Amino acid sequence: MRTEDISAVEIALKQGRIIAIATDTVYGLFVDGSNERAVQKLYELKQRPKTKSFILMSAQGKDIGKLGVHIPQYAQDIIEKCWPGALTCVFKREAQLILPFLENQNSIAIRMPNDVDIISLIMRMPEPIIATSANISGAQVLKTASDVEQEFGDAVLIWELNKGISTEEQSTIISCEQQNSWKLIRCGSIPKEKIWAILDEEKRKNT
Secondary structure (H helix, E strand, C coil): CCCCHHHHHHHHHHHHCCEEECCCCCEEEEEECCCHHHHHHHHHHHHCCCCCCCEECCCCCCHHHHCCEECHHHHHHHHHCCCCCCEEEEEEECCCCCHHCCCCEEEEEEECCCCHHHHHHHHHHCCCEEEEEEECCCCCCCCCCHHHHHHHHHHHECCCCCCCCCCCCEEEEEECCCCCCCCECCCCCCCCCHHHHHHHHHHHHCC
């Protein structure tokens, strides 16, 4: 099933449905992160082990500290230059953010997508939205609405935004859990050299 109506997507998320959306990277699967049954359905649909978490999609940019994560200064420098965009940052989690997919997790992955429609959807939702790539775990990421429809059928609602995907690469993932250093977890749209260049530039400004 497909829709172009953001209100229909909002209602479906609140009802616990899984939404497929063409993001600024690849197709993603979105659910209401506070809905335990929706999170469980997402794990089942992707055949994803419970030891692996999902990405929280943020519209807050540099204000993500409100989500209950610790943000080292170097991480703040990185996200100010790379968000919104194809960079996912993993932060140390603090207790105040309690969501079903974070059970037994000491960290949380967050991304601010570079897409005004998705940002608008995030801001309309009263609860956090979580996302993951549209594929069965370990399989190739799906890149078109037709591929998503063929793989998942009526298990997902496809939000058609009348636009193509700007890149066929997934987001770059870095860990910002350490106070003084970051670690590359997954290569993606943003090269690690760009991140080093940002940090080098900030270092020169402060010397």
